[in-house]
Amino acid sequence: MPGTAVVIGGGIGGLGAAIGLQRKGWRVTVLERAAEFRPVGAGLVLQANGLRCLDALGLGATVRERGRRDVSAGTRTSAGRWLAHIGAGELERLLGTPAIGIHRAVLHDILLGALPAETVLTGATVESVTADGAVTWHGPDGPGRAQADLVVAADGIHSTARTALFSAVPEPRRIGVTAWRGVTPVWAGDLDVAVSWAPGAEFGMVPLTDGRVYWYGAVNSDQSAGDVRSHFSAWHDPIPALIASTETVLTDELACLDTPLTSYVRGRVALLGDAAHAMTPHLGQGANQALEDAVVLAALADQPQGLREYDRQRRPRSQRVAQASRTVGRFGQQLRNPAAVAARNALMRLTPPRFALRSMARFAGWQPPSLD
Template sequence: MTRTAVVIGAGIGGLSAAIGLHRAGWDVTVLDRVAVFRPVGAGLVLQANGMRCLDALGLGDAVRTQGRPSISGGTRRADGRWLARIPAEDLERVLGTSAIGVHRAALHDILLGALPAGAVRTGARVTAVTAEGEVTYDGPPGPVGVGADLVVAADGIHSMVRRLLWPRATAPVQVGVRAWRGVTPVWDGELVVAISWDRGAEFGIVPLVDGRVSWFAAVNAAPGPSADGDTRVPARFHGWHDPIPALIAATDTVLRDDLACLDEPLPTYVRGRVALLGDAAHAMTPNLGQGANQALEDAVVLAAVAGQPGGLAAYDSQRRPRSQQVAKASRMIGRVGQQLENPIAVAARNTLMRLTPPRLALRSMARYADWRPPASTT
């Protein structure tokens, strides 16, 4: 008998899990509350671990055609002075594959296209889930109830499934950082890829394959409400090194978010037939660039073990320690990186970065991306 799975959430993690399960012979249904998928978001970097996951799902080459290999980068000060510089070819040599910069919408389209027609149901708002695999959702015809051998909760940082089945779990917390993201039109100017830091502020650049540039900016900001609809990037970035002011000025649509994460690690990612995945399980800050990559790791591991005896316990034991370690490290990097404001501490950090041998800096950058999927998924 064919095993059945319901995936709640059609983001990167949810779709990747659905693809992996479908390839393993499962009958998969994906539910998402949005009525129509729109090309929203900005760029992201698929690091070596994420690209290996996509290779395991049979989609690595398709993503490479829609993405741009990472080029030389590092960390700079707001005035442009380099603190650390790591050539992309050195990182590729250590990891065996290059990182890829890709627009989130392009990746989403590739993932959607890898599932059979009818597998993804939009306009489906999930209202109830049980540990026994019963799912109730409101669809266009009205309320619908389905049962499944496996329920994958990939419904994001504010996961409804986590609230229902993990009632003692601590809610997400705002980290005190406001972020802006944008994508320029085709960029003809000079471009040096780097992350730039100032006291309590950061700016990053991700070139895309079609000549556009994705960027993000972040500043410390007290958690709480802010002016609705105000997406203006703070004026402090206008004085940063080139081409930062020009990139901001060239961007028509800017997205703004107050960053949050799950600061209290969950004791398990599994309840009965239900498994949490991606941000629903381990929402992390973006400081290591590992959010989407960790969701991809979740997806390929779950697809590899879900059909085995004790498969969900194996998923939990394999994914929870690593993903929580990455989340903890990302939080720490944010505190000593973008969030650091004390001028003495900033000066000490910058000096340490300049004096760190490139070999050690390279090892540090490669540490969290050096992961390979289970052999059974390839």
């Protein structure tokens, strides 16, 4: 029977797990370190697998209304020459579900609004987690403690729970890439969802439903990061203008869990999302995989040996996706050798779009369990 659950972390994966568990009858408390939720962050693309998870959580229709359905997409050189191009709706025709571009803050607001206000405790810094479900924290009202039947560690790449319970796991590894992210004001004109490449560099753009554009840029860190404008000022239109119009730009040194965990579970504690399998962004699957974790955990957690089954189902798939994303990065944005870049670009121009679609479908075609 469902009991009490503590979810550590109020991000996309943690809130998704909390919603799913409540739908299954669990009494849930979410502990979020931030004192308040602010509309920060950038955009993301919800692929078919992530949208299906939101359908299972009862939120798919709302997300579709507030996100932008996929438009034509593809890959270009920094001069603007197309290497590959997929027409609008092609992926939806293949998978039956569109991809959705959405601001991360909008998605977070939808998830947060699906939970009773008293479920989420902000300003709660978790201090200890044990395998038997004991969690201590310090919050606005002082120290707190809970003895839970289930603890969901959704506290990100630098997870407190993972550090406490999986001490043999190496720390997250920087991959040698500096990345910038931003969202423009309302943008005039239509844009493709596009990624552009130069040796050791990448720029991507995703139109959002409210007329803004989410963009990101990335360069190998040995290129002296500096200001984002210095790296992309000579790239094709509208890249320089997108950057120039953006007031707030976030900067990160990309990292991932390069050493796969041998389990996502210790006793009553289950790792979820970046805490379990922090991956590079090159496949755009990070948030989608966290939502997969959330729905599978909610579906299984009240069953005998449910956490063991969660680990059996989620660890192989999420680690395959993480490894594939790492490989895509090495042969995409991180590739620098001129001969290798020329060979890759030629191969992409010669590859029929249907093969690229099938490759994407390997990851986006996943179907979640029902929570009804």
